Amino acid sequence: MTHFPIDLISSWDRFHRGHFINSLSGFKPVSLIATVGPDGVSNLGVFSNIVHLGADPALVGFVNRPREAAPHTIRNIEAGRYYTINHIHPDFLDRAHQTSAKYPDGVSEFAAVGLGEEWKAGFPVPFVEGSPVQYALELAEVMPIPLNGTYFVIGRILHVFVDERIVGSDGLIDLYEAGSMVSLGLDAYGTVMPHARFAYAKPDRPAARV
């Protein structure tokens, strides 16, 4: 094992440091977040720093970079309150990654990259056509993180769309079967293979695979 102290890491150029630190936290649950702006233009961005916060109430958070770097998604959510999160499947990965390009104001990434808008459930924001796991949220809270100018955006889940055949009898969604991807660092993507599942752990017995 090689020791990389922070003084060394900080001395690297910003791209080298960015790749290293971005990969350090592990593989990430990459998804597309869709919003609609006050001008009615839809917006789509790729986000990987998404976290489950709790099941009851059902809350999911994501990190929005500083406004000067990533202005549209947070502005549209603050103004419109509603957004959708859509898992990425290998079939449209290239188009999903392309949403990370900085398109000018007034351009919808849906149209620019060639992804279809799927409107449903009377929800005021589109879902991503072809995404195997789609969910709709209402803004619950935006928590500014003064340490580095980012925002932790928390939403309440309102609707979920997923093929019921990949929802297990215990409620677990089979994301292997869905083909949901993960990301690594800023620009790498992987697929996931099942490895093991365990019974609820108790102190008086060893781990048991099921």
Add this chain to the structure above:
Amino acid sequence: MTHFPIDLISSWDRFHRGHFINSLSGFKPVSLIATVGPDGVSNLGVFSNIVHLGADPALVGFVNRPREAAPHTIRNIEAGRYYTINHIHPDFLDRAHQTSAKYPDGVSEFAAVGLGEEWKAGFPVPFVEGSPVQYALELAEVMPIPLNGTYFVIGRILHVFVDERIVGSDGLIDLYEAGSMVSLGLDAYGTVMPHARFAYAKPDRPAARV
């Protein structure tokens, strides 16, 4: 696609709902977080809601469940300020999952599950022996989330330990080669296969795999 509105999801029993909502946000970067308590007893817990917050300063956040459900890690970090995060490799997955059992106060999960403490860099908290990617943090901020009693715990990275042979010339850590695992829901684990890597996206050209 099947529509699951939140009223239906809320009507399910808590285990079914927990599996469903926990799997909805995607595959998660599962890791072991080590701390040392005020009593000198080391503590180890499995955490999957970990997010990269920024590269400069290098910040990583994780979600700690409410204190009554998960009291030790957050208490130890608040008291001692320092902790380590350690990726999970298939070689010790069973022992890693077993740390989720509720051991009584005064018992170290390292000893209880049979994982070795690795002390290094003069750091006051051990790393997990055999973990392929290990990093040390100092507490930067605990943000309470009143919506559901959880906490977003933000740390500043101080040290990273990883085999330099799996750090690319551009800084990206090869987590496929490291064998870093992901988790799904509460109790499933997967391994990741590389799929694609892209050039930096620009609006005037299509996505380019590299």
